[in-house]
Amino acid sequence: MIGMLDYKLVEAFARVIAEGGFEKAAQVLHVTQGAVSQRVKLLEEQVGCVLMVRSVPPRTTAAGREMLKHYRQVKQLEDDLGPELGQESAGYASMPVGINADSLATWFFPAIGEYLDSQPVLLDLCVDDQAETHKLLKNGDVLGCVSDRAAPVQGGRVEYLGDMDYRLYSNSSYKMKWFNEGVTLESVLKAPMLIFNRKDVMHGVILKDALGTKPNRFNGFYLPSSEKFATAIAAGWACGMLPDQQANEYVERGELADLLPGHVFTVRLHWHCWNLESAALDSFTRVLVAGARGLLVQRP
Structure with a gap:
């Protein structure tokens, strides 16, 4: 004992x-x-x-x-x-938080910016795939995390934040070079594909949905930086998956086009945290959830 x-x-x-x-x-x-x-x-x-x-x-x-x-x-x-x-x-108090890179690059700071302006909080951000961040919470590395997991971890609580919709994009010159005859399994096997890291699977999932079969390999252009994804795709170096929050401004300027209209990969995001009687954690949770729900797509 x-x-x-x-x-x-x-x-x-x-x-x-x-x-x-x-x-x-x-x-x-x-x-x-x-x-x-x-x-x-x-x-x-x-x-x-x-x-x-x-x-x-x-x-x-x-x-x-x-x-x-x-x-x-x-x-x-x-x-x-x-x-x-x-x-x-x-x-300042430290707030260890697990978060996926796309959330960090898009809605996270707009959602909590005013809170950080007014509260003596230092964020300690641990970045991982949205399917992996809950492990940081289970292991005790963080007090809360943004995850695609809907079920709470033991001893924790969970709140739905909203959805991020991803589509497969390229610029016009890339599309003409690699997919001039349409997106086919043969063309996908040849074309450079922008991929975040070896854990990233969403491009395979959306292509399986569109083609009826998942390509057994990709010409991977690995770029573990969400902030540079849209830039790299717009430059024509590869095609890749982008959330609407990043892609919309490029689409409006005519710099990017959806390669698979009608096919969307949706990530449903949730906030997980320990079920503690903590005023700081509770206030951070309230602000984050409210901010996220104002910025992300809300679905039942």
Whole structure:
């Protein structure tokens, strides 16, 4: 049975993981590297299990992920406690959030901009695919996340944000060069396809819907930057999937055209967070949900 945790030790462990090593954690905590190492060792002895793999960078074990989750939740509750006791805030509070790159590049900051203007909050954003961000929450890396998952994680709550509709776009010269006879399986196998990363599957899904079969390979032009996707497609280097929020201005100027009219890949986005009695997390959630619903497509 674990007794009362020494949070000086827990903080050292959390800092090693957050900073990616003992040396950087020591700099943040203003102690020696040896002191940080000793604190983590004492914590592991206290709980009776290994919390991290001493790799570069260090990785949490299953027990370490649970400890990190516990630390973040307690830290958030402690940050909320000061104002409740009439104490002035010691400074900015950190809000770790998991988010997909397309949301970050389009609606996220317009949705919460006024909140950031008025609240002493520092965002700690972890970017991953919308199908993967909920793992950041489950592992305790973040307090909340934007995800395409509709079901809440255990111990969490979920709110629907809205839909992002994606279509396959190209410019006119690219279309003439590669799809002059229409979008066929043969032409798709030859044409350069802009792809965010190896987790990105939406281009395969929409082409399977349009062609009746999924291409078994692509000439992948990998570009892990949502901000540069529209620019690269408009330049004619490849065709690719874009959400309407990014594509509309290019379409209106005649710089991009939908290659598969009538075929849409829809991502339904949800906000997940821990079910904590946290005023800061609650206020952030309210602002984010309201802002997103004003900017994203709303469907039953």
